[in-house]
Amino acid sequence: MNTATTEPLKNARIAVIGYGSQGRAHALNLHESGLDVVVGARPDGPSWQRAQEDGLTVAEPAEAVKGADLVAFLTPDMVQPAVYAESIEPNIKPGAALLFAHGFNVHFGQIKPRADIDVNLVAPKGPGALVRSEYQRGRGVPCLIAVHQDATGQAEARARAYAAGIGGARAMLIATDFKEETETDLFGEQAVLCGGASELVTKGFETLVEAGYQPEIAYYEVMHELKLIVDLFYEGGLAKMLQFVSETAQYGDYTRGPRVVDEGTKARMKEVLREIQDGSFAREWTAEYAAGLPNYRKFKEADLAHPIEKVGAQLRARMAWLQKDSKAASGTGESLKKAG
Numbered sequence: 521m522n523t524a525t526t527e528p529l530k531n532a533r534i535a536v537i538g539y540g541s542q543g544r545a546h547a548l549n550l551h552e553s554g555l556d557v558v559v560g561a562r563p564d565g566p567s568w569q570r571a572q573e574d575g576l577t578v579a580e581p582a583e584a585v586k587g588a589d590l591v592a593f594l595t596p597d598m599v600q601p602a603v604y605a606e607s608i609e610p611n612i613k614p615g616a617a618l619l620f621a622h623g624f625n626v627h628f629g630q631i632k633p634r635a636d637i638d639v640n641l642v643a644p645k646g647p648g649a650l651v652r653s654e655y656q657r658g659r660g661v662p663c664l665i666a667v668h669q670d671a672t673g674q675a676e677a678r679a680r681a682y683a684a685g686i687g688g689a690r691a692m693l694i695a696t697d698f699k700e701e702t703e704t705d706l707f708g709e710q711a712v713l714c715g716g717a718s719e720l721v722t723k724g725f726e727t728l729v730e731a732g733y734q735p736e737i738a739y740y741e742v743m744h745e746l747k748l749i750v751d752l753f754y755e756g757g758l759a760k761m762l763q764f765v766s767e768t769a770q771y772g773d774y775t776r777g778p779r780v781v782d783e784g785t786k787a788r789m790k791e792v793l794r795e796i797q798d799g800s801f802a803r804e805w806t807a808e809y810a811a812g813l814p815n816y817r818k819f820k821e822a823d824l825a826h827p828i829e830k831v832g833a834q835l836r837a838r839m840a841w842l843q844k845d846s847k848a849a850s851g852t853g854e855s856l857k858k859a860g
């Protein structure tokens with residue numbers, strides 16, 4: 521499974537369109553893997569200069585696409601339909617591959633790729649900074665790989681070679697399809713990671729504060745300490761978490777946890793999943809984006825005005841280690857910066 525090499529891309533020119541979290545990591549890793557890379561960036565944007573300073577060849581997106589055998593499409597998902605129509609569709613060579621790192625636009629029909637190109641996906645399961653730093657250590661971040669359209673018979677081979685070039689094949693490649701990658705990614709961020717976790721935390725905070733407890737103490741209990749638990753999950757799953765918390769905490773977990781997050785919650789998770797699967801979430805979000813994000817802005821304002829944010833800012837300012845590490849900490853936050 522990990523035998524993928526860069527061989528199928530040996531004589532290929534790779535255009536990396538977008539030089540952000542993923543784009544920079546992919547472009548540098550591919551380049552250092554000995555592949556021919558050109559970065560596509562806007563001449564007036566900050567990425568242009570950054571890519572040049574990193575020692576890479578840079579061109580305007582349309583120019584980069586023209587000569588490319590593989591185009592890695594790593595702009596934010598919501599601008600991809602416009603960039604595709606303007607720079608990619610008129611310029612991509614017949615038989616070239618268009619490679620995504622998230623399937624949203626193809627799966628939900630926001631982009632209908634030309635029939636004469638391959639369409640494939642390599643999605644690292646980690647933020648760009650980790651894709652880069654693991655590569656530099658001689659390792660890699662596991663990647664999902666998928667093929668949506670195979671015009672040349674080479675779509676999968678080229679996806680595997682690309683995954684090898686960014687280091688992912690050193691770790692693990694998991695075969696999937698655009699539907700599974702897109703739907704599970706959206707569900708995770710909506711139900712558990714962003715939506716679920718933030719609601720669990722704020723509702724817990726409100727419960728304590730409304731019962732008369734100090735907001736400072738509530739903040740520590742329900743938000744700050746979540747990191748300790750999540751780190752244990754990350755390193756060793758439920759088993760490691762249970763091993764490191766007290767028997768009292770375990771008993772409370774076993775008996776109270778299922779009352780807070782119960783079968784009703786699971787039924788609503790299934791509802792959320794259905795809205796992803798039937799395309800209604802994608803339609804709602806695409807319309808919201810096109811309308812200039814009026815509701816998105818309101819929701820965001822309300823979150824940022826929540827009392828947990830005020831007390832949190834005061835407390836974090838007194839935790840010196842958070843100030844020092846604030847850059848590194850924000851680096852881990854980028855992995856979910858996708859459809860937003």
Ligand code: NAD
Nearest residue numbers: 538539540541542567594595596621622647648854855858
């Ligand atoms: P990002 O926001 O970090 O970077 C996007 C880049 O695109 C920036 O360099 C920006 O300047 C450039 N850009 C924006 N508009 C452009 C335009 N019109 N023309 C040309 N360039 C433009 O994005 P990201 O997080 O790297 O995400 C890129 C893709 O990778 C998305 O499909 C995302 O879903 C996917 N993905 C991201 C992660 C992650 O950890 N961030 C993980 C897996 C998959």
Ligand code: MG
Nearest residue numbers: 715718719823
């Ligand atoms: Mg929320």
